[in-house]
Amino acid sequence: MKLVAHDLACRRAGRTIFRGLGFAVAPGAAAALRGPNGSGKSSLLRVLAGLAPAAGGTVRLGDLDLARDGEAWRERVALAGHLDAVKPGFSVRENLTCWADFHGAPRARADAALERFGLESRADDPAHWCSAGQKRRLGLARLLIVDRPVWLLDEPTVSLDAASVAVFAQVVAEHCAAGGLALAATHVDLGFGAGAEVHMPAPGASDPADDDANHAASDPFLGEDWA
Numbered sequence: 001m002k003l004v005a006h007d008l009a010c011r012r013a014g015r016t017i018f019r020g021l022g023f024a025v026a027p028g029a030a031a032a033l034r035g036p037n038g039s040g041k042s043s044l045l046r047v048l049a050g051l052a053p054a055a056g057g058t059v060r061l062g063d064l065d066l067a068r069d070g071e072a073w074r075e076r077v078a079l080a081g082h083l084d085a086v087k088p089g090f091s092v093r094e095n096l097t098c099w100a101d102f103h104g105a106p107r108a109r110a111d112a113a114l115e116r117f118g119l120e121s122r123a124d125d126p127a128h129w130c131s132a133g134q135k136r137r138l139g140l141a142r143l144l145i146v147d148r149p150v151w152l153l154d155e156p157t158v159s160l161d162a163a164s165v166a167v168f169a170q171v172v173a174e175h176c177a178a179g180g181l182a183l184a185a186t187h188v189d190l191g192f193g194a195g196a197e198v199h200m201p202a203p204g205a206s207d208p209a210d211d212d213a214n215h216a217a218s219d220p221f222l223g224e225d226w227a
């Protein structure tokens with residue numbers, strides 16, 4: 001299923017973050033999402049994950065339309081945000097078995113995912129004992145628990161050492177070889193993909209005249225922590 005965006009726009013707190021964004025990512029491709037700080041990469045990923053509304057344009061995944069088929073859409077995408085969303089009081093393994101239970105996936109996948117990301121020796125430790133890189137690996141390991149064709153990755157390799165970057169690149173390559181696709185916001189070379197890139201529109205592409213004077217009334221996500 002190809003991911004195709006056309007004339008996409010996003011607003012936050014009454015301001016247009018970007019507009020006129022178009023791109024396509026084919027099945028089997030891992031694309032880097034590029035743009036300077038504040039250009040809207042994280043915001044775009046949340047829109048594509050179905051967690052925030054687009055302010056205009058269309059996004060399609062095969063026959064699915066994001067605006068029309070929200071529930072089916074969300075069942076096909078996985079978002080690995082730049083906050084790891086690790087439950088600190090759960091053990092490392094429980095973080096994954098809990099994720100499996102929540103999504104109705106086999107619990108047995110937890111141990112395989114821990115081994116893949118080199119966390120098996122930490123499985124019974126509380127997650128808050130993990131280092132930053134270990135927490136990041138635990139967050140990424142969730143991608144292997146639930147089958148989702150579309151992976152949306154927000155600076156996935158931050159805190160990872162070189163060996164872990166290589167492991168993750170291999171995991172993404174296998175996901176793509178199985179027909180999945182990935183879109184990864186990043187400022188660095190991720191070590192995967194064949195140079196496919198999506199570029200955020202230049203900041204000047206947004207018109208301040210679009211800004212709402214009374215954004216509190218117009219933004220359903222105001223107050224939510226998007227970061």
Ligand SMILES: Nc1ncnc2c1ncn2[C@@H]1O[C@H](COP(=O)(O)OP(=O)(O)OP(=O)(O)O)[C@@H](O)[C@H]1O
Binds near residue numbers: 013017035036042226
């Ligand atoms: N909680 C918030 N309320 C209102 N605006 C916000 C909020 N968080 C971020 N923004 C704004 O949204 C815009 C896009 O932010 P976003 O985090 O999507 O950019 P980014 O390209 O991912 O940046 P970075 O490369 O720094 O991670 C920025 O101008 C930012 O100031």
